[in-house]
Amino acid sequence: MGQFFAVFATDHPDSLALRQRLRPSHQAHLRGTDAHRVVVRLGGPTLDDAGLAMNGTLLVIEAGSLSEVESFIQDDPYVQAGLFSSIQIRPWHWSLGNPELRG
Numbered sequence: 001m002g003q004f005f006a007v008f009a010t011d012h013p014d015s016l017a018l019r020q021r022l023r024p025s026h027q028a029h030l031r032g033t034d035a036h037r038v039v040v041r042l043g044g045p046t047l048d049d050a051g052l053a054m055n056g057t058l059l060v061i062e063a064g065s066l067s068e069v070e071s072f073i074q075d076d077p078y079v080q081a082g083l084f085s086s087i088q089i090r091p092w093h094w095s096l097g098n099p100e101l102r103g
Contacts, residue, residue, distance in 0.1 A: 004041070005069045006092040007059040009084040018083055019045075019054055025077040030059070036072040038063040041094075056084075060092065 011019060030040045039062045045054035057078065063069045069089055073079055079087070095101065 003063060003065070004092045004094045005061045005063060005066065006090050007057070007061060007069070007073060008088045008090075009057040009059075009078070010046075010086045011055050011083055012085045015083055016053060016055075018081060019078070022077045022081055022083065029076050033072070036063075036075070037068050038072045060094065066091065 030043055033039060040059055041062050042058075042060040044058060046056035046058055047053065048055050061069050061072065063072070066089065073087060073089065078084060
């Protein structure tokens with residue numbers, strides 16, 4: 001694998017109920033990466049300005065290629081249900097805080 005990707009996804013407005021309903025299947029997808037050649041290294045919901053309501057997703061994924069990450073993201077229950085208004089996937093160099101670089 002070896003390459004990292006940051007995934008930034010933003011929910012459609014007023015979609016918290018959909019997010020909460022799908023959250024268990026979304027979390028299972030992130031943990032059950034056997035069908036895809038990826039590893040989710042970090043992840044969690046982004047929050048509104050008050051820090052209370054979930055309004056998006058941030059993931060750091062390790063994979064062999066951008067296409068592997070795209071395929072993995074397309075199979076996410078959140079994506080399949082249309083939760084996100086936008087998704088950005090960017091190659092990312094994990095330097096600060098990377099446990100593999102500590103020595």
